[in-house]
Amino acid sequence: MRAMANGRLTKGERTREALVAAAIDRFARSSYQRVALGDIARDAGVSPTAVYRYFEDKLALFVAAVDSDAEALVEFARARLDLGDGVPSLADLLDLMSEGLADAVIDHPLVSRVLAGDPTMPPRQVLPDELLSIHELPEFASLTLEQRAVLSREEVASIVESGLRFEAVLMAGFSMEIFRNDDLTDPEVVYSLHEIGEETRHSRLFSRLLAQLQPTARNPLSRWRWVAAKIIPRILRRRATLDVLVLGGEEIPDLLQRKAAEHPDTDPFLREVNRYHRGEEARHLAYARAVLPSRLAEPGRVDRFLVRHVVPRIIHMMFDTLVHPGVYATVGLPTFDTWKRANKTPSRVALRHEATRPIVASLIAAGAMPEGRLPKPWRELAGVDASGARN
Ligand SMILES: [Fe+2]
Numbered sequence: 001m002r003a004m005a006n007g008r009l010t011k012g013e014r015t016r017e018a019l020v021a022a023a024i025d026r027f028a029r030s031s032y033q034r035v036a037l038g039d040i041a042r043d044a045g046v047s048p049t050a051v052y053r054y055f056e057d058k059l060a061l062f063v064a065a066v067d068s069d070a071e072a073l074v075e076f077a078r079a080r081l082d083l084g085d086g087v088p089s090l091a092d093l094l095d096l097m098s099e100g101l102a103d104a105v106i107d108h109p110l111v112s113r114v115l116a117g118d119p120t121m122p123p124r125q126v127l128p129d130e131l132l133s134i135h136e137l138p139e140f141a142s143l144t145l146e147q148r149a150v151l152s153r154e155e156v157a158s159i160v161e162s163g164l165r166f167e168a169v170l171m172a173g174f175s176m177e178i179f180r181n182d183d184l185t186d187p188e189v190v191y192s193l194h195e196i197g198e199e200t201r202h203s204r205l206f207s208r209l210l211a212q213l214q215p216t217a218r219n220p221l222s223r224w225r226w227v228a229a230k231i232i233p234r235i236l237r238r239r240a241t242l243d244v245l246v247l248g249g250e251e252i253p254d255l256l257q258r259k260a261a262e263h264p265d266t267d268p269f270l271r272e273v274n275r276y277h278r279g280e281e282a283r284h285l286a287y288a289r290a291v292l293p294s295r296l297a298e299p300g301r302v303d304r305f306l307v308r309h310v311v312p313r314i315i316h317m318m319f320d321t322l323v324h325p326g327v328y329a330t331v332g333l334p335t336f337d338t339w340k341r342a343n344k345t346p347s348r349v350a351l352r353h354e355a356t357r358p359i360v361a362s363l364i365a366a367g368a369m370p371e372g373r374l375p376k377p378w379r380e381l382a383g384v385d386a387s388g389a390r391n
């Protein structure tokens with residue numbers, strides 16, 4: 001089925017389009033469960049069995065309908081924002097949402113329902129298999145497509161929640177620095193205010209994303225949050241320690257977001273969120289890397305000990321808990337057992353090494369490590385030898 005040279009559609013393409021249009025209409029009006037493939041076929045003027053020539057099953061037709069409606073919405077945004085052939089960025093779409101979404105909601109009820117996280121819509125897989133934490137474990141093969149969709153949403157929600165909490169701590173750190181500074185015209189103060197401004201925008205976006213994903217997993221580690229709440233204010237006072245942790249909190253998501261944004265099977269909305277966030281974070285990351293040498297120039301004894309021996313363990317824990325154990329219960333798997341094994345799979349370990357190696361490189365470049373004697377927790381975290389070279 002190929003479009004003819006003159007731009008007209010083949011008969012098969014016309015039938016497919018009619019099916020997609022009928023599906024948008026039906027799915028926009030009732031819940032996914034209530035819509036029958038036979039009704040869509042009748043609306044499109046084809047026999048119920050003919051549908052299977054174009055779509056594998058109801059879910060495949062639903063996905064095609066949502067994609068088509070979403071494409072139309074992007075088209076609308078492009079025209080409204082006067083972008084010519086340019087693709088609207090997420091920032092453009094957010095602008096549009098704050099002014100003209102009312103028309104779009106009326107014209108695209110299906111995509112609006114999906115974006116609003118309507119529970120009567122089937123869950124879509126938002127991350128491809130290979131980016132899911134357990135794809136190398138044997139039990140992954142026996143998960144149904146629907147379970148993979150649930151797992152992908154729960155994993156993304158868990159990561160987004162970690163991101164939002166991390167940004168909250170980061171903003172607290174910046175706020176304290178502003179408060180302690182005698183000179184409020186200091187460029188560092190101005191930079192801090194700028195970064196806080198960006199992080200509040202990210203966090204609002206993350207909060208909206210969480211509302212759409214509607215995760216149901218209970219995080220069994222959340223009962224330890226009060227311990228973290230006691231320790232964090234102490235860390236905020238330790239400048240060098242905080243800066244290395246911040247670098248960890250920037251490098252790890254940077255890699256995860258790049259992988260998700262580059263993969264063709266990532267959900268388009270999620271991909272845009274990743275692209276947008278990574279673009280703004282690139283500046284923060286560059287700043288964190290640039291200031292590290294001066295911050296680590298003369299650390300006190302406590303700070304030096306923390307940076308060498310404790311921070312790598314905290315970063316390791318941050319990485320391992322990005323996807324928390326409770327996520328696995330949503331697809332009927334044991335929590336802690338699956339979580340421990342998932343974090344030991346070769347691809348997960350390789351991901352951790354790849355994400356944390358730049359931190360080691362920055363620390364060595366800043367002269368913060370004894371030459372040729374990189375402490376063991378750093379070697380384990382990043383999979384490097386005593387000189388910082390890859391194992
Ligand atoms: Fe951010």
Ligand SMILES: [Fe+2]
Nearest residue numbers: 195199281284
């Ligand atoms: Fe940031």
